[in-house]
Amino acid sequence: MRNIRFLTGMAAAAAVSVFVSGLNMGTAAAEDSWCGLAYDHSMELEYAQQFSVDYYEGGYVRLTIAGEDEFLLVPEGAAVPEDLEEDVTVLQKPVENIYLVATSAMDLFCSLDALDSIRLSGTDADGWYIEEAKEALEDGRILYAGKYSAPDYERILSEDCGLAVESTMIFHNPEVKEKLEEFGIPVLVERSSYETHPMGRAEWIRLYGALLGCEDRAQEMFDRQTQRLREIESSGETGKTVAFFYISSNGYANVRKSDDYVAEMIGLAGGTYIFEDLGDGENALSTVNMTMEEFYAGAKDADYIIYNSTIDGEIFTIEELLGKSELLADFRAVKEGHVWCTGKNLFQETTSLGDMIADIHAVLTDENADEDSLSYLHRVK
Numbered sequence: 001m002r003n004i005r006f007l008t009g010m011a012a013a014a015a016v017s018v019f020v021s022g023l024n025m026g027t028a029a030a031e032d033s034w035c036g037l038a039y040d041h042s043m044e045l046e047y048a049q050q051f052s053v054d055y056y057e058g059g060y061v062r063l064t065i066a067g068e069d070e071f072l073l074v075p076e077g078a079a080v081p082e083d084l085e086e087d088v089t090v091l092q093k094p095v096e097n098i099y100l101v102a103t104s105a106m107d108l109f110c111s112l113d114a115l116d117s118i119r120l121s122g123t124d125a126d127g128w129y130i131e132e133a134k135e136a137l138e139d140g141r142i143l144y145a146g147k148y149s150a151p152d153y154e155r156i157l158s159e160d161c162g163l164a165v166e167s168t169m170i171f172h173n174p175e176v177k178e179k180l181e182e183f184g185i186p187v188l189v190e191r192s193s194y195e196t197h198p199m200g201r202a203e204w205i206r207l208y209g210a211l212l213g214c215e216d217r218a219q220e221m222f223d224r225q226t227q228r229l230r231e232i233e234s235s236g237e238t239g240k241t242v243a244f245f246y247i248s249s250n251g252y253a254n255v256r257k258s259d260d261y262v263a264e265m266i267g268l269a270g271g272t273y274i275f276e277d278l279g280d281g282e283n284a285l286s287t288v289n290m291t292m293e294e295f296y297a298g299a300k301d302a303d304y305i306i307y308n309s310t311i312d313g314e315i316f317t318i319e320e321l322l323g324k325s326e327l328l329a330d331f332r333a334v335k336e337g338h339v340w341c342t343g344k345n346l347f348q349e350t351t352s353l354g355d356m357i358a359d360i361h362a363v364l365t366d367e368n369a370d371e372d373s374l375s376y377l378h379r380v381k
Helices: 103-111 132-140 152-160 168-172 174-182 198-202 204-212 213-235 261-268 292-300 318-324 324-328 332-336 350-365
Strands: 036-040 052-057 060-065 069-074 091-092 098-100 118-121 163-166 187-189 241-247 252-256 287-290 304-307 339-342 377-379
Touching: 052 204, 052 339, 060 187, 060 204, 069 187, 091 292, 098 103, 103 118, 103 132, 103 204, 103 350, 118 132, 132 213, 152 174, 163 168, 168 187, 198 213, 198 241, 198 261, 204 213, 204 350, 213 261, 213 350, 241 261, 241 292, 252 292, 261 350, 287 292, 292 324, 304 332, 304 350, 318 324, 318 332, 324 332, 350 377
Parallel strands: 069 091, 098 118, 098 163, 163 187, 241 304, 304 339
Antiparallel strands: 036 052, 052 060, 060 069, 241 252, 252 287, 339 377
16 A cells, blocks of 8 residues: 655644753653544653654554654554544655665664565665665665665656655755655655754664664663663773764865764763864864864864775775875874774764774773774774
């Protein structure tokens, strides 16, 4: 049965998120019913603040994104409630033939063993560093259907797409979202990048667990990562400062803002991000470009530097690093051999944020950290 999308009208009241002791208790925690459905319980979240999940009798599930976009999962064979508010998107279970554009979500689907629910991708095979996704595109189990700004509507419609999962980049091309909805394809905009805590991003696996009906597996995967984090937090601060950056093609140092989740991961790993008050609240971007002179002044005395390979590509030698800027030769971390580089899989493997933090912690606490035991960092020699 094709999913239903109500495109007219607006609800009279916005959804309300209830927060108790830092836990998002769901939009329905204070309600007995909603749209004629009897409320049962809400998913209790540990870190995430950008979504909520509420359960109703009869197997109905309400997903709320950013307190405003609402979806109702309707059990297979069950009726759509007659009193449903007009701006609620209806998804009939099982949700199938997904067009996945938000790259950060792919790892979550793989971890849930739910790759077969994805039929279409907004990234082609050569853009994936997640092996399962790459292989699925290469053997045709998943088809490339165009990037977020230029989807292949004909292919998407021919594959009976049940849901498009977009990143917030879609807001730069609102006409694409409108066109998909015009064709009757529901659109869920993934907002994990708006989470203030790194583990809030990882907790989105629980939203997809609810969407796909595998909440227990999602909880298990999330618990594994939170346990890694607790083990690290119990060991305390390292007293080490860290710079995280890459050199752009025009010679600027691209660094993370002080309130970015990468800076937060460094803190959770026991380190201190070298730029303590950089660009907080200036705009929605997570990075800032600095001249090399500005970067030198701010980061030359950092105990460790981590080179971000995601855009510029991986480096393996100090010679390669200095080829990007000779100024780096005077950095304390370069002189002392404390230079590391990320793998290109760093930002696609959202499920393993606890493991990423553990890698950073291992580097900061062990002068002779074993690269073979790390998943996301390698030493630049």
